[in-house]
Amino acid sequence: MLDHLPQYIDPLHLVEKRAVLKGQIPISDFDRLADILHSNAGSANVELAFSREGRLAVVTGRIEVTLALTCQNCLDAVSVVIDCAIKLAIVASIEQANNLPEAYEPLLFDGNENLLLKDIIEDEILLYLPIFPKHEHRCFCFTSNK
Ligand SMILES: [Zn+2]
Numbered sequence: 001m002l003d004h005l006p007q008y009i010d011p012l013h014l015v016e017k018r019a020v021l022k023g024q025i026p027i028s029d030f031d032r033l034a035d036i037l038h039s040n041a042g043s044a045n046v047e048l049a050f051s052r053e054g055r056l057a058v059v060t061g062r063i064e065v066t067l068a069l070t071c072q073n074c075l076d077a078v079s080v081v082i083d084c085a086i087k088l089a090i091v092a093s094i095e096q097a098n099n100l101p102e103a104y105e106p107l108l109f110d111g112n113e114n115l116l117l118k119d120i121i122e123d124e125i126l127l128y129l130p131i132f133p134k135h136e137h138r139c140f141c142f143t144s145n146k
Helices: 011-016 031-036 094-098 117-128
Strands: 020-026 037-039 043-053 056-070 077-091 105-108
Touching: 011 043, 011 056, 011 077, 020 117, 031 037, 031 056, 031 117, 037 077, 043 117, 056 117, 077 094, 077 117, 094 105
Parallel strands: 077 105
Antiparallel strands: 020 043, 037 056, 043 056, 056 077
C-alpha cells in the first residue's frame, strides 16, 4: 500500500495491481474550488481501492475533507464537512458510461493519457458541495424579525 498519493494515475494499471492508494491532497491544489473557499488551509483525506467487479474495472473508496466555505448569509467562514463514498467504474467511452449499472459513476479513461488524481477527487468533492452553504445558527442579522 502506498502511503503517499501519486500525482498522475493509470487507473487500469492500478486495477491490475489491485492497488490501494491512501493519502492527503492539500485543499490549495483544487483550482476549481478556489473561488468559493474562504480559506484553503488543510487537506483532503483520500482512500481509493482499485479492483474488478465482474467485467467492470472499479475504483471504490472515500474522501473526507473539511472545507471553509463562505456563508451565503453573513459572508463569514462556515465549515462544511464532506465525507463521501466513491464508486467509480472505468469506461473508455460515453457509450460505455451510459450503460453502467446505476450504482457507479463513470470515470472516463481512454488508456492513453494518465489522469490527474486531484482532478478526480475534485470532481467528487464538487458533486457533494452544498449549493447554498450557510451557518446552522441564524447568522443573518440585517433583517431581524424579532
Ligand atoms: Zn453565516
